[in-house]
Amino acid sequence: MDSSQLLKGVLDLAVLAVLDGRDSYGYDVVRRLREAGLDDVGDASVYGTLRRLFKAGALTSYVVASEEGPHRKYYGLNDVGRTLLSDSARTWTSFAATMDGLLKEVGAG
Amino acid sequence: MTPRTDPHEYARAVRAELADLPAKDRDELLEDLDDHLAEVAAESDTPLEERLGSPKAYAAELRAAYGGRPARTRRSLTGRAGAALGAAHGRLLGLTPYRQLVTFLPELRPAWWAVRGYALALVVLSAVGEGGVVPGDPVGWVFALLMIWASVWLGRRTVAGVGPGWRRTPLIVANAAAAWAVLVGVAAADHTGVYETRVRYDAGGPSPVEVRNVATFDGGGIYNILPYAADGTALTDVRLYDQDGRPITLEPEMYGxxxxxxxxxxxxxxxxxxxxxxxxxxxxxxxxxxxMSCDPAMASPSASPASPEGVAEPSATASGSPVPSAGSSPEPSADPSPEPSGKPAKKAAESSARPSDRS
Known part of the structure; x- marks a missing residue:
């Protein structure tokens, strides 16, 4: 199965989870997602997701000047983002449990 | 093509790909793109295009992630309206009556072809000066029949094989024009009565024969007729009859x-x-x-021949010259006042009204 298809459905959740740990700028989020094992995550997908979540009011953002290289726009969760994260996490957990149950039956049969 | 290494150049290419987005969305989405791409570029010496794919693919991914919708080609308003109509049609097909109507409609096509030709013929005829819902003369009828024949011929040919798109456009235009003409014609036929003058033949029976006469002046109706002789003399008491000897009357009541x-x-x-x-x-x-239940001003209509202007403006006739001359004369004569009045006009009226009393 193409994991990039699965990723599309859970990218919001993954980005929120990464930002829940600590605030990050765009490329940092990409790197941390890849470090966590989501090798297929696309740079544009993460950037677009961050902008969409920010527009939806789930994220705060602030610019940090860096000594070398461009300014970095950091994103962090606000209350809306934290609520969204906990709701999405619940949904995912229950969905994953359902899938696990299904696959267990397949394995048993 | 050399791979793009400059993040700004890459960002420009991505922006160009997203040019169809609403300006506000695009600005919000791409606000930090340059900084972000610079960050990515600083990470490695590998060209951006190798690491991120083509700007086109990057733009498509951005679009999907940001809007949650796939890359779309800009759709025109008519395209969207067509899609909405198609969707409504699909839903309505679930209804049996609608389904029956849809299967029945093609059988009405020949009728529409005939109506279409007729309507277009009327449009052309009205353009050359012959208005109305039927052609005014045999030439008009021949033309209408020719148009109907052409329309049916075209309809049969079109059903047999639909031509390429550019050939259907004039047909669609013609259909729309014909449909418009039919609608306008029906509406016009409905409203003709508003401005027409009803000339009524009073045949003496309980229900007078009404003849519709569309002759009007300046949009207004006719409620009086002012006959003049050839030398310009205003005629009075001219009695009008139709060819069968029935009196021709108007309906001034319709005009107050x-x-x-x-x-x-x-x-x-x-x-x-x-x-x-x-x-x-x-x-x-x-x-x-x-x-009073009658109008005392005019003992006899012929006694005071009114000028046409006076007739046309009834209030002038009613309160104008006839009233004082007829109404004032009986009073002075009823109790004759001995003192000579200083009003010659009144005197003249008295003497002319009752010459025998004075002499």
Missing amino acids: RRIVRPCLGEPPMANSYPLRLRDVGETAYDGNGRP
């Missing part, structure tokens, strides 16, 4: 006027022109201030 009813003499003939008219609300009062 009524025919004057003289108290003396015979009631006026409704077809005696010009009509002596008054406003409907205007009532004559007798000496005691009581309303």
